[in-house]
Amino acid sequence: xxxxxxxxxxxxxxxxxxxxxxxxxxxxxxxxxxxxxxxxxxxxxxxxxxxxxxxxxxxxxxxxxxxxxxxxxxxxxxxxxxxxxxxxxxxxxxxxxxxxxxxxxxxxxxxxxxxxxxxxxxxxxxxxxxxxxxxxxxxxxxxxxxxxxxxxxxxxxxxxxxxxxxxxxxxxxxxxxxxxxx
Numbered sequence: 001x002x003x004x005x006x007x008x009x010x011x012x013x014x015x016x017x018x019x020x021x022x023x024x025x026x027x028x029x030x031x032x033x034x035x036x037x038x039x040x041x042x043x044x045x046x047x048x049x050x051x052x053x054x055x056x057x058x059x060x061x062x063x064x065x066x067x068x069x070x071x072x073x074x075x076x077x078x079x080x081x082x083x084x085x086x087x088x089x090x091x092x093x094x095x096x097x098x099x100x101x102x103x104x105x106x107x108x109x110x111x112x113x114x115x116x117x118x119x120x121x122x123x124x125x126x127x128x129x130x131x132x133x134x135x136x137x138x139x140x141x142x143x144x145x146x147x148x149x150x151x152x153x154x155x156x157x158x159x160x161x162x163x164x165x166x167x168x169x170x171x172x173x174x175x176x177x178x179x180x181x182x
Contacts, residue, residue: 052084054104062100062110065117067137072117082107121174125151125162130181132174135167149181 059078064071082090087102094109101108120135121144130149133141151159158181168174 053082058106060108064112068116070117121168123166
């Protein structure tokens, strides 16, 4: 019985020693991980790529007209002064435009305009001929052109409609309406 007690105590003491040894290894391993995480957070990037406009980039201009709600998009030739500009530089130089898309292949600039777009027309009958007015606002008309279409070739319905004014949107629709009167 004495030997059993001795071996039992010996096994107990050895198991405590082994447990202590492995726990100290585990603590060292975790403290090394924490140190490596601290170093990772301190690393800073030294090279930053700034995207710039290329010579072959496409430039689009978007105009939003608040009075009529239309949006016109035009692709224009890229001005030479745009080449190699960053987005910040472009925003500073062209502050009256909003940069909507910016990358080295495409630039889209947008602008809000507080008027109607250029494609709103009114046809009216002048003294003798049909006149084309461009709308610059809902009540502002600007005489654009007096046509060669005279009153004598118009029907009574056309004369009544033209005296009230025929509202037309779009250059294609304007040309079509004028052809109907000829």
